Amino acid sequence: MNEILLFRTVDQMQSTSLRWRREGVRIGLVPTMGALHEGHLSLIDLVRPHCDRLVVSVFVNPTQFGPTEDFDRYPRDLDRDMTLLADRGTDAIFAPEAREVYPAGHATFVEVEGLSSVYEGAIRPGHFRGVCTIVAKLYNIILPDVAAFGQKDAQQAAVLRKLTRDLHLPIQFLVGPTVREADGLAMSSRNSYLKADERPKATVLFRALKAGEASIRAGERQGDKVREAMRKVIDQVPEFKPDYSDIVWPESFEQVDEVRGDVLAIVAGRIGSVRLIDNLTVTV
Amino acid sequence: MNEILLFRTVDQMQSTSLRWRREGVRIGLVPTMGALHEGHLSLIDLVRPHCDRLVVSVFVNPTQFGPTEDFDRYPRDLDRDMTLLADRGTDAIFAPEAREVYPAGHATFVEVEGLSSVYEGAIRPGHFRGVCTIVAKLYNIILPDVAAFGQKDAQQAAVLRKLTRDLHLPIQFLVGPTVREADGLAMSSRNSYLKADERPKATVLFRALKAGEASIRAGERQGDKVREAMRKVIDQVPEFKPDYSDIVWPESFEQVDEVRGDVLAIVAGRIGSVRLIDNLTVTV
Numbered sequence: 001m002n003e004i005l006l007f008r009t010v011d012q013m014q015s016t017s018l019r020w021r022r023e024g025v026r027i028g029l030v031p032t033m034g035a036l037h038e039g040h041l042s043l044i045d046l047v048r049p050h051c052d053r054l055v056v057s058v059f060v061n062p063t064q065f066g067p068t069e070d071f072d073r074y075p076r077d078l079d080r081d082m083t084l085l086a087d088r089g090t091d092a093i094f095a096p097e098a099r100e101v102y103p104a105g106h107a108t109f110v111e112v113e114g115l116s117s118v119y120e121g122a123i124r125p126g127h128f129r130g131v132c133t134i135v136a137k138l139y140n141i142i143l144p145d146v147a148a149f150g151q152k153d154a155q156q157a158a159v160l161r162k163l164t165r166d167l168h169l170p171i172q173f174l175v176g177p178t179v180r181e182a183d184g185l186a187m188s189s190r191n192s193y194l195k196a197d198e199r200p201k202a203t204v205l206f207r208a209l210k211a212g213e214a215s216i217r218a219g220e221r222q223g224d225k226v227r228e229a230m231r232k233v234i235d236q237v238p239e240f241k242p243d244y245s246d247i248v249w250p251e252s253f254e255q256v257d258e259v260r261g262d263v264l265a266i267v268a269g270r271i272g273s274v275r276l277i278d279n280l281t282v283t284v
Numbered sequence: 285m286n287e288i289l290l291f292r293t294v295d296q297m298q299s300t301s302l303r304w305r306r307e308g309v310r311i312g313l314v315p316t317m318g319a320l321h322e323g324h325l326s327l328i329d330l331v332r333p334h335c336d337r338l339v340v341s342v343f344v345n346p347t348q349f350g351p352t353e354d355f356d357r358y359p360r361d362l363d364r365d366m367t368l369l370a371d372r373g374t375d376a377i378f379a380p381e382a383r384e385v386y387p388a389g390h391a392t393f394v395e396v397e398g399l400s401s402v403y404e405g406a407i408r409p410g411h412f413r414g415v416c417t418i419v420a421k422l423y424n425i426i427l428p429d430v431a432a433f434g435q436k437d438a439q440q441a442a443v444l445r446k447l448t449r450d451l452h453l454p455i456q457f458l459v460g461p462t463v464r465e466a467d468g469l470a471m472s473s474r475n476s477y478l479k480a481d482e483r484p485k486a487t488v489l490f491r492a493l494k495a496g497e498a499s500i501r502a503g504e505r506q507g508d509k510v511r512e513a514m515r516k517v518i519d520q521v522p523e524f525k526p527d528y529s530d531i532v533w534p535e536s537f538e539q540v541d542e543v544r545g546d547v548l549a550i551v552a553g554r555i556g557s558v559r560l561i562d563n564l565t566v567t568v
Binding site: 010014018021022024106108109110111113114132136137138140141143148162163167168169170186205 | 285294298304305306308390391392393394395396397398401418420421424425429446447451452453454
């Protein structure tokens with residue numbers, strides 16, 4: 001196991017980042033909520049060539065969970081995460097307590113309008129506001145020159161790219177491809193919630209996306225017809241309760257009427273108590 | 285006149301700031317909307333000893349004006365501002381066009397809850413959201429190690445100090461004292477709107493604040509009695525239409541019941557079409 005620095009306070013992390021910056025060190029950041037899987041680890045490989053020191057934040061951010069969501073049961077295992085990160089070549093972990101990041105009286109929030117209120121934003125009110133706020137904080141604490149996010153959370157990546165550009169942050173913004181299990185299920189920390197009998201059903205998301213892709217590949221250009229192809233797959237798995245399945249433009253998340261260029265197939269919903277989300281870019 | 289750099293685009297300014305930072309230069313920032321007076325210039329003197337390069341931003345920020353406010357008639361004279369700044373020892377001016385800072389599709393906003401919705405925030409809905417958003421942008425474009433704001437806009441200073449702390453920005457936050465005309469009127473770019481017959485009436489704000497201070501100095505500790513002393517002065521000038529006059533705690537802007545420690549006397553209102561605002565810290 002390689003040597004790895006662990007920072008538990010904002011001051012420890014920021015004073016190190018400030019020193020690195022003074023020394024001309026280029027800092028990379030991969031923000032995570034821990035419970036790491038190959039999806040996260042692949043982002044380390046993505047950022048590594050662009051930086052001298054790579055920091056992974058491990059923080060289950062309370063402000064991005066709704067009151068009825070899984071904040072309390074979200075998997076936490078910092079020792080395991082540290083081992084995985086050290087083996088993958090991470091220089092430092094920032095794993096603060098919530099009171100470090102949100103001290104009493106905290107009242108400042110960052111928001112991206114429009115994009116934050118559709119799809120995931122509509123299902124999870126306040127979610128993206130929490131995501132934007134924590135990422136703005138991590139940017140200021142870790143002072144990265146480059147940061148990477150997963151395409152698995154495509155709308156989050158779009159919201160954060162917008163935030164990074166709109167606020168003129170001098171940060172290179174990278175998005176790494178979704179990493180999948182052998183049967184196509186997108187890797188997610190929440191997959192661990194799936195019961196044995198639910199796990200095979202969970203491929204329905206990827207199969208719906210592939211059905212949308214196949215219909216486009218077969219020449220379909222009407223958004224509604226592509227949506228219908230996706231819906232057919234979903235309807236075959238009654239255990240899956242969809243929140244949405246759709247074809248949207250990748251930056252604005254507006255619905256696609258007529259397919260051209262890059263479009264994004266998106267799907268989200270529940271199997272039992274487990275919420276799953278996936279997407280696939282299709283280029284015509 | 286000393287040499288001074290003028291940056292009109294975000295890229296020009298930020299690439300210079302990034303170069304300065306790589307060279308270990310300590311950057312100071314004084315954000316302004318131009319129409320400079322001694323209040324602004326005194327902030328340059330305040331920041332100067334704390335930095336190697338001093339940047340003054342001159343930008344009439346559209347997002348902090350309400351639809352019926354004075355955005356269009358706000359005084360603009362960049363040549364005059366440049367001369368004043370060069371004479372006072374400013375290294376660079378950042379004076380972008382609005383479309384540089386708010387390109388089409390801009391959708392990201394920063395907000396400080398609570399403090400932003402009382403007094404100035406209640407009278408001017410959205411004002412502090414605009415202020416917070418532009419200052420977050422200026423922080424990211426100019427990358428200051430130290431920034432200074434005027435006590436004249438006490439609630440703005442309190443909101444921005446909160447933003448700077450809550451978002452963990454590694455920026456030293458300075459507040460410079462209000463600079464006044466000989467008769468006590470707080471210097472403001474908006475004083476130029478006052479007609480000749482209105483100008484003498486405008487001292488009512490400072491006189492109300494001084495009456496509040498005098499009542500505290502005389503031993504009064506009941507907030508309501510201090511407010512009454514201020515109100516008496518205001519009532520003598522019927523041309524002044526107050527939005528509020530009050531005694532509040534300097535950080536939270538909550539009303540003071542019983543005076544102790546530092547309290548802040550605040551007053552704002554209109555004379556004719558001119559809106560004026562002032563405050564005075566009183567220490568018991």
